Amino acid sequence: MDQIDFTICLMLVWNSRTPYRELAETFKMSVNSIHKRVKAMVNLGVIDKFVTNLNYSAFKPIPLNVVMFGASKAKNVKGLIEKLGVNENIYTVSQHSGNLFIIHAHIRNPNEIEPLVSFIKQTAEIPELKVGLESNPRSPGAEIDTTREVKLSNTDFLIINALKDNSRKPIVEIAEEIGISTKTVRRHLDSLIENHLIDFSINWYPDKCSEVTVMIILTIKPSIKVDKTKIIKTIRDKYGQQILFTWTFSTLPNTVVLFIWVSSMKELQDIQSSLISDDFESVSLNIGIEGKIFPTWRERYLENKIKEIKGKTA
Template identity: 35%
Template sequence: MLEKHSYIVDASDLQLSKLLLINSRQSYREMAESLGISINSVHKRVQNLIDSGIIQKFRTNISLGAFSGIQVIIFGKTSLFSLNILKRNLVRDNRYYWVTFGAGNLVYIGAYLHSIDELSEVVAFAKNAADLSEVIVGIGPSFPIPGKINDLDKTDLQIIRELQYDSRKKASEISSIIGISAKTINKRISILSEKYLVHFTIDWIPNKKSDILAYLHLTIEDDYTPAQIESQINASYGENNVYCMQFSNLPNFLFSVWWVDSFEKLSKLRESIQSINGIKQIEINMMYDGVILETWRDKFLHDSIKL
């Protein structure tokens, strides 16, 4: 296996990664215009992120909302010492999509539920698989989705399947495989996007680099909302903040992912963030290993093509 080469990541790489996490099918020209850099620079940066192992796949998912599904994050202390052991335990259930190990034996596990009725079972399985203690469970917010899974016909599913592990695949390539015109494919892809039936994203693993990936737990004052704090973070610290996540069952909590190049930078950011009005407390957790898992959403695509 070829060793991933060393690559120094800068602010433009993080912004590029954020654009691709939101929509990995957008053109190099669109990304170049958003970042204020050349198309050639975008192309080189993307290739470097791939070569260094930070971008592992350009992925297409049927949106969780189309299934009326729910995202949850489970985190706590583990007695396990190996990510591979935990991965082997979790893959016995295809509802878990992501797991990350951090300092102090902290582990984060992401899961996709078909419905809230599965919550107790999913949490219990994760606690057992990771031997977790001090568990916190965050339930992702619900969003209205105009499109549902039954809106997808066989051709839509064929297109999504071709894009599943390569969201940037050209319509002309798909056309030669499924036998309809590239123009029709592009039109269908646009409709799928407009109805929020698909999400074009990337499998993004920044812990393959020497930079620091930090998960921040922000406790919010009662007079403020997580949304207000997230807005301030995005406005002032977008250069280092990857994304924030709010939980419907934790109204005074905001989960935030940060990517920095030194502990000194992280320390300064902590001091600065602590000064934001509305933040009561900050807990920083350093992450050092992670993996993305296949789930029932991926299996649905495979099974649907066989029908």
């Protein structure tokens, strides 16, 4: 994989219904070239599935995004990812060098934090678990009205369900599957998108490629007042598309987490050297080993809604 492949994946993470024509225009390539790149990544298992689900803004109150990390003291960490994934709040777990585990979860209310943390500490034997409430979890450019009540119709749920395992499914196929007109599908889909009520994404496994992915944990010295937004901007300006994701937390004010990719260990060493600064108390680099995406209460909510709808029409 190269920088173009990683950027394609990022664009599909944010919107997996992005037309290949649009991707081709972005990279000044042919549509056929984009199609071949995506197909190659699917064959490698880097892209596992094109998925659709309810956007978290469809729920009130809007769920909180929690990122937790810490080193496991377990003698044998094999199978820990799957054991953690059984919790209905956890949607990704990744293992990194030094037995560091990164866990992402969505909780419906603050009361779910304590039992979730206890579950992770006990299951993965992580006594010093850092718990971060993400400062800005929304997708780029999304402005969500957190107060407005949302009412989805049965047709909305059926459309989301029709796309859940294939977000790129054509409108004609959706209409045939549900038994409504293409015009109705398009109208509902446009409304869901416009109101940020639907998510199109991919199940992405960058650990399946030959390049190295790294989780970098930056700890800012408590005595220094630094704008974390400026830190991230400076790093992004310097390393561009190598920065895949960044996280800052309201509960961990001195922590910045970066997820990056590099093509060689020399490149990683150079990045580490450049990050060493008087502003940071520590710079921790953790090479990605394995990760997995799990269904959560959100998928179960959709599943139950579909059963309810089909039960009424049976």
